Each structure stands twice: as C-alpha cells, then as structure tokens.
Amino acid sequence: MDIIFEGIYKAIVLLFSFDREVIGITWLSLKISGIATLISVFIGMSFGTSVALSEFYGKRFVVSLINTGMGLPPVVVGLFVTIFLWRNGPLGFLQILYTPMAMILAQAIIATPIVTGITLAAIQHLPKSLRLQIRALGATRLQMVWVLAKEARLPLLAAVMAGFGGVISEVGASIMVGGNIKGYTRVLTTATVMETGKGNFDIAIALGVILLLLAFLINATLTQIQQRERPR
C-alpha cells in the first residue's frame, strides 16, 4: 500500500517541480493523442454521418465492420503499422517508423472506428421525421447535417472523448511503432511500462497519476462543452 502513496507523492513532486523530462513526456502524449483524435474525428464523423444518412445494399455489413473496428486491439494495429512502415516494407519510403508521426498514424487508426461507430449510432438514433422536416423547410444537405449534428451534440462529444480516451491510454501500438525513444517517442504509457520494468514502481505510479489527471482535464473540458445549455 505504501508504494501507492509514495507514487502519488512522487507525482505531486514531479508535477510541481516542473521536472523537464516529465513535462516533455506529458506534452508529447497530449500532442500525439490530440492530433490522432482530431484526425479520427475528421474522418470518423464524416464517414459515420454519411453511412448513417444513406441507404445502400450491404449497409448492415458495413455497420458490423465499423462496430468490430471499435474493438480493434491496439497491438494488432501496432504490428501491422510496423510491418508496413519497415524500411523494406510497402510504406518504407516514408521513413517514419519510430517517429511521433508513426504513433499518430497508429493511434488515428485505433480511434477512427470508435468515433465512426458512435457517430453512426448517434445520427441514426435521431428520428427520421426530423430529417424530413428539415428538408421540407428547404435546407440544403449541408445545412441538414449541421442541424442534425447539433441535435446529436451529446453523443458526438462522447465519441470524441471515447476516441481520445482510447488512444491516450493505449500502450501496445505506441511502444511498437514509436519504440519508446527518450525525449522523442516516449509518452506517458510507454514510460510507465519501462519504469515498471526497471523496478521504479513509484515513478511508474506517478506517471500513471499524471496520465489520469491529464485525461480528467481533457474530459472535464469536453464535458463542459457537452453539458452547456442548448441554444434554442
């Protein structure tokens, strides 16, 4: 038990002494997962909305695929991204294996199905009559999507939080494609794994606490936006 309190104490010390390495790691985690989430929101929300609003043969199959993708194991994503990015692999010419770029790529692949799936469910959940009514009032398709998105604001922001939560806490893919390189691709989760391996449990716990704190701050901000009074 003592070790947990030691870890929490250490976290406070590390945070308030502005330990440069820890600040750097935290900032990098935020940057990589933030960009990955933005990419996944961009792709996932447009894709999810298009699938939700269109009728086509095999739609159920596509939706099943997306829903399966929501549970995509990060290590499997990491493995495939690594093989593709190898110097002698199909995308080797990009030269981005073991860089933050590769981590963003892997994390975006993990988060995109999550955002897509939740967006899809959110938009589909809106009553069909609402769509008809908006169109009847003479709105363009883009305007309709905008109104629907506003209507589905709660679950859509939940999609952003789920995507971000999925990637900031992910370790398997990050360590494989990033390599846990000091000052370059070392993020909170991979550093925690390494410090555990070194037997520095107090630092590992401290990093874990910082990770939780970070996730809380981001989610609290998003929740603030989500729960605001709807403008009527």
Add this chain to the structure above:
Amino acid sequence: MERLRRFIGILGVVAALVLFMGVPSGMAADVQKNIILATTTSTQDTGLLDTLIPIFEKKTGYFVKTIAVGSGQAMTMGQKGEADVLLVHSPDAEKKFVDEGYGINRRLVMHNDFVIIGPADDPAKIKGEKSASGAFKTIAQSGSLFMSRGDNSGTHSKEKAVWKAAKLNPEGQKWYQQTGLGMGQTLSVSAEKKAYTLTDRGTYLALQKNLGLPILVEGDPVLLNIYHVIQVNPEKWPKVNAEGAKAFADFMVSKDTQKIIKTFGVDKYGSPLFFPDAKKKDKDLGL
C-alpha cells in the same frame, strides 16, 4: 449558416495551430542522421544507455533510436535490415548472424555475468552449488518453481544452454513457467511467485531493492554474459545507415566510453554493473 461558418472557422484555426506547434518540431528528423540501435532490455533497464547515448549524440550529431527488445528480436531486426547496429549478448546466435552475412565487424564491448537467484529459504537447496547445470538439476528434481524469460533473448538462450548442459528438458513441466517478458518484469514476477530464475547481474543489481531474492549460485564460467556490438551489413541492406552504425560501434569500444562503463553503477550499487572488454579477444574470456 452564420454559426456553421464560425464553427468551421474555429475548427480550421485549431487544426492549423495543432499542425503548427506539433508537426515540424522534430517530427521528421533528418534521415541520414538517424541510427536505429536494436539492443537487449538489460542495457536499458540498467540505465547504461541513458548515460552513454546522450554523450554519443552530443559528440557526433547523430540521433539514436534505441529499440530495447530481446537479443533474439534485435537480431531478427538486423536480419531484415530494420536496424543499423546491434548491442546484444547471445554469442552463439551472433556468430551465426555474422556467418550468414547479416552483420559485420562484430566487436567485444563488455561483460558481466549471469546469476541464479531464488527465494531466501531456498527450497531446492542450491545455495553454494558451484556448477550452474548442477543447480538447475537440483531445482528440477525438487520441482521448485522456475521462471524463464521464454522470449529468445540472450538470457533465455543462456538458460537453455544450461538446461542442455544439465541434460534436462524443462519445457512443459509444471514447475517451469515462461513469462515472455523483459528481464526487469521477469524478476518482479519471480519475486512475487518466490521462484528461481536466471538473470544478468546488471539488471539484478539495479532492481535488487524490491526483490527479496538473494543470489544463490554465481561464478561458474558458463555464466559469463558477454556483450558485442555488430554493424548490420549494408551490402545486404542498402538502406542501412552504415556510417552511423560504424560511428556508434566505434564509440562503444572507444577508450572514453570504456572508462564510463567501468565505473557505471558504482556510486549507486557499490559495485560496477559491467566490465569493459574492448580490445580483448573472445578467447581471453574463455569463449
């Protein structure tokens, strides 16, 4: 529509801001200046590389990407041309690696030794046993729990060699378990389960404080743990950074580096974790 435009505007600003602060800052480092070093977990878990690499980078301007995996995986990366230089400790596999033309210029860097550790009450009564294979035999006979790395690392190869010398095949036995993890984590698992295990002394000394597993057998010449640096053969893989690999290998056997290795860990653990060996021949270490 006013709100929609504003929303898209904000989104654009955010995206631009993120790209501005994020991507250019070292995300696409100069490729020629990158070296991929594939190495064993022990060099990272002891903190040795954290000490040496910044010195190397400052001296040469190269940027080292350290990928800490087991020696087996490190050599697989070399075989595929996915690493430039290797720092590994699995001599038999290394020789094969060089003989098959995947690596060049294999040089001796340092050594320490492996030790057999186990619970303080020593249920198999191996303490003081002189030969490693003898100790393994006794552990097998008593059926005491033994933790193996099981990951084709240098330590795992050594362990398999000792089992072979003891003329035993522990695979599949109930008392023989494989963690599939790095040395540090395998030590933690062994401590938790009160099991015997084989470990390199460096990682053991670095983690000792949390373990409660004393050294029971040491000093058998078989237990020598030798690290070599190998450059991946650029003739096999043209994309390998041959110059960078050579620079790093030269750095590892240079006089100054060897001096640092000699004293590394003395202040913290009371004894050195590694013994520098550059310029020695394999024969001098009894290989």
